[in-house]
Amino acid sequence: MPPSAAGASTKPAAEAFTPRAPAEAPFPSTGPHGHRARLRDKLLTRGPEALADYELLEMLLFFAMPKGDTKPLAKALINRFGSFAEVLAAPTKVLLETRGLGPHSVAALKLVHAAALRLARTQAAEKPLLSNWTQLIDYLTAACAREPVEQFRVLFLDPKNQLIADEVQGRGTVNHTPVYPREVVRRALELHATALILVHNHPSGDPTPSRADIEMTREIADAAGLLGIIVHDHVIVGRAGWTSLRQKGLL
């Protein structure tokens, strides 16, 4: 059988394909442009696990080198000392004597050690504990100022009834404070709170809850309940004393 003519094949010729150039070039340059920005994005959007050891080392070297490609240096350091951890653990004297590194970059490397130590250590949690009426009143007495204007505050608590945050929700005119249940609950979710205590003052001095106070409390309790957040109480502060809606059976 004679060989087929040069160029012919047993398959049909592929259709001609002309790539269509995009209206705007997606890449500003085909060189290593934007490498630092890409590393930064990767770190911020995907977290530390998305970066290789040498990439993290590259980024640490950015601390000392405002411009330039730190990848060769990062890889050379890991080659020389054995691993990411060993680069960071190398004695300061040795690192300072390594060409390519100066006090600024060595300080950045040693800072990581310091950071790791701090993360492994305790942090005193100085959050006030608000598990009972006495603790709550002590806290509010210390924290509350006499406001001439009606002020609404929300205390956000964690599962152990420790105070995460104490935030003023709204300051209004004498008889009316705008408080939006949706905002209160959104903030509770943001803070990872599992319970709330509402507090507001009656500038008139009389801490008796108004019908509006009671209804608003129920609204917030209902909304919070949808998300597993409990409203422990709503405390009204007047010159004559305090009222607890829970103690009054109104919550």
Added chain:
Amino acid sequence: MAKQRGSSEAQGLFVKAGAPVIPDGEAPPGHLGHRARLRARFLKGGVEAVADYELLELLLFAIPRLDTKPLAKALIARFGSFAGVLVAPPEALRTVPGVGEAVVVALKVAHAAALKLASAEVRDAPVLDAWGKLINYLHAALAREPVEHARVLYLDAKNRLKADEAHGRGTVNHAPLYPREIVRRALELQATGLILVHNHPSGDPTPSRADIELTREMREAAAFFGITLHDHVIVGNGCVVSFRQLGLL
């Protein structure tokens, strides 16, 4: 376009002859002098020689022409400590006046590198022999998380770490832990030992009844396949409990 060469600090890797160990002599005056002095103090004396806010300043030196001291103090006031600032998520950091993207990146790089360092220290020796390092790593990774996370450490026959995997992310007081998935993964990895880990965002690592029951379930399921559940560690804030040490395993 010519490839940009590194700054004068990056040239290659040969030992410099006659390099001073710590920069000596007159530091440049003023603002630059402050940076050089603090850096020198840190390099000489280590972490014990500097305050929390100074550690933070040293990190912020990555950003040129930034007045680091007030920003460092503001960050610590907001997040409680150097460690608190390190673990703060970018959205929270950006709410502090004076914090721009450069600051966020510097902090997150330091955080990521510290975690990688802590985890690297656990990889080499058999995990059960380096218990202190393991606890350091677990605490660094989980102690300040606002929600519960579960992790599983899979060990080989020599008790070296085969894999360290996030198992589930939960909410403020619950993390999902599924014995089925854990055993399946252990078999896949041919792991003969397990350590369960989770954190209590409240800071108190006392095991709940649910924690204890789940651990029992897990131990039985694993034992059926000859896999040993070595321990269940709960990470609180500044303290860690081990089920084995509590006699619960």
